[in-house]
Amino acid sequence: GYSYLATGDFRLNPEQPPLVKEIAALSLVGSGLALPTGHEAWHRAVYARSAEWEFGREFLQRSNRDTDGIVFRGRLAVILFNAILGLAVYASARARYGRGAGRFALGHGALVTMDLAAGGLMLVAMHALGRLGEAPSPGRALAAGTAFGLALAAKFTAVLLLPLAPVLLFAARREAPDGGPRLKAAHLAILVATAWAVLDLAYLSPRGPLCYVEGLRTFYANQNPYPYFLLGRFSESGFPHYYLASFALKAT
Numbered sequence: 001g002y003s004y005l006a007t008g009d010f011r012l013n014p015e016q017p018p019l020v021k022e023i024a025a026l027s028l029v030g031s032g033l034a035l036p037t038g039h040e041a042w043h044r045a046v047y048a049r050s051a052e053w054e055f056g057r058e059f060l061q062r063s064n065r066d067t068d069g070i071v072f073r074g075r076l077a078v079i080l081f082n083a084i085l086g087l088a089v090y091a092s093a094r095a096r097y098g099r100g101a102g103r104f105a106l107g108h109g110a111l112v113t114m115d116l117a118a119g120g121l122m123l124v125a126m127h128a129l130g131r132l133g134e135a136p137s138p139g140r141a142l143a144a145g146t147a148f149g150l151a152l153a154a155k156f157t158a159v160l161l162l163p164l165a166p167v168l169l170f171a172a173r174r175e176a177p178d179g180g181p182r183l184k185a186a187h188l189a190i191l192v193a194t195a196w197a198v199l200d201l202a203y204l205s206p207r208g209p210l211c212y213v214e215g216l217r218t219f220y221a222n223q224n225p226y227p228y229f230l231l232g233r234f235s236e237s238g239f240p241h242y243y244l245a246s247f248a249l250k251a252t
Contacts, residue, residue, distance in 0.1 A: 001025030001074070002059075006035050008204050010211065011045045012052045015219045017212060019153035019202045020117040023080065027073040034063040049218075078116060085120030091127065118155035125151040125161055132187060141190035148191060149198025152212065156219050165191060 001021030003012055006029075010018060036042065041055035060067045128144040148165065151158040166188060199208035228238045230245060239245070 002028050002033065003035060003037075004204070005029055007037065010203065010215075011042075012055065014215045015049075016114050016155055017153045017199075017202060017215060019150065020081070020114045020155070022202070023117075024074040024077040027076060028070065033059075033070070035059065036063045039063075081117040081120050084124065085116060088120050088123040088127065114155040118151065118157050121147065121151040121154050122158050122161060125158070126164070129161075129165055132191070136184055136187045138187065138190060141187035142194055145191040145194025146198060149195035149202075152195065153199055153202035156216055159216065 001018070001023070002025040004010055004018050004022055005025055013021070036055070036058050039055060039058050041051040041058060044051040045055060060070060064070060125144070125147040128140070128147040132140040132144045144165075148161065151161060196209055199212055200206050202208060203211040205211060228235045228242065230239045230242055233239075
């Protein structure tokens with residue numbers, strides 16, 4: 001994330017969108033940290049994805065001395081996503097089932113990962129899309145597009161939301177007050193344009209969606225073969241209990 005903000009170059013870890021990494025690095029901006037872009041791992045990272053780990057060690061352990069302080073400041077940003085997820089769960093549950101149900105929230109804020117942010121922002125996007133489908137308006141389309149774009153910029157898992165936007169808009173139970181399907185199409189256009197703008201901001205480039213697609217292609221290209229790691233062990237075929245174990249580790 002710090003390299004993105006300092007250089008505008010996204011060669012490190014393109015397998016996931018940049019938003020969470022950039023937010024985690026905001027507290028490091030202006031702190032005078034040395035970014036070793038002259039190191040050979042930086043240049044190899046263009047074609048060798050494993051070089052990002054070597055570059056990370058160079059940045060944290062050799063080019064800068066305060067490793068614990070850097071990691072701690074990055075983790076502080078995750079508190080923001082804890083709050084987003086908690087508020088999103090509360091608002092969604094309260095809107096559907098009442099105030100009592102809204103008092104439940106989840107979170108695992110000890111790690112700087114995309115999981116928490118993606119979970120919270122995807123829930124926010126779903127809630128915003130639902131509200132837009134129930135009572136379409138330009139303001140709700142703008143809000144839904146913003147939430148949608150933020151979710152996409154948090155983690156590639158959010159691409160699962162893509163088919164939901166037109167479904168919620170065109171198959172909503174309530175008809176639009178004016179214009180019918182044409183008005184809903186206009187709201188969809190607002191949503192798409194806003195989400196596009198959010199991706200542009202996340203990638204620090206007017207080519208944001210194109211960078212997103214390229215990152216998505218890299219993500220899938222790296223899946224086969226992909227060495228899975230869990231509790232000190234590597235496996236080419238994965239672990240049946242991977243998600244249960246990782247959830248237990250992240251939630252405790």
